[in-house]
Amino acid sequence: MKPTKILSLIAVLAMTVLPAMSASREIYPDPAQAKADVAAALKAAAATHKRVIIDFGGNWCGDCRVLDIYFHNPENRPILESNYVLVHVNIGHMDENVDIAEHYGVPLNRGVPALAVLSDKGKVLYSQKSGEFEKMRSMQANSVTSFLVQWKPTKPGCSVTMVTC
Incomplete structure (x- = not known):
């Protein structure tokens, strides 16, 4: 089989099978938990x-x-787990936790999905402004890797010349 056909098959499987596997899992908790979840993530x-x-x-x-x-x-999992605390905020049907999104500069x-990245001290470093991840189904996993x-x-003591950071 040609490499392009293999890649196409993988893409189709990722877009059909993987979302189905994830569909049974509740990713976003009850909207009422959002403020406590964000506070716990910041801590x-x-x-x-x-x-x-x-x-x-x-x-x-x-x-x-x-x-x-x-x-x-x-x-992506090792990058995520070693560098971030991920918190999912349920926005209902665009009518819940809108105040939290506004606080972090994310226009729902x-x-x-819409993302914000905060420093370990809670400072907003990035807030998604233009729906960058809105069409995830047509994006590749490496776009998340890049993000x-x-x-x-940056780890203390790391420099541009060090490759182990």
């Missing part, structure tokens, strides 16, 4: 010197489910 990040990723979305959102699959794939009207690498914290 954990401060203790571990990791960054916080706030993922705004809903269990009804197929693109949100694909993002979660990509976050936890074998390439641009689509979900995670771009926003991960």
Whole structure:
């Protein structure tokens, strides 16, 4: 089989089988938990010197489910777990936790999933403004890899010439 056909087959499987596997899992908890979950994530990040990723979305959102699959794939999971505290904020049907999204500068009207990245001290480092991840189903996992690498914290003592950071 030609490499392009193999890649096409893999893409089709990823877009059909993987979301179906994730569909049975509740990614986004009850909307009422959001403030406590964000507070707990900030506390954990401060203790571990990791960054916080706030993922705004809903269990009804197929693109949100694909993002979660990509976050936890074998390439991205180690980057995510060693550098970030991930918190999922349920936005209901664009009518819950809107205040939290606004607080972190994320316009939900641009689509979900929508992300914000915070420092270990809670400072907003990035807030999604233009629906960058809104069409996750048509994006590749390496777009999430690039995002995670771009926003991960710099380890103390690391420099551009060190490759083990």
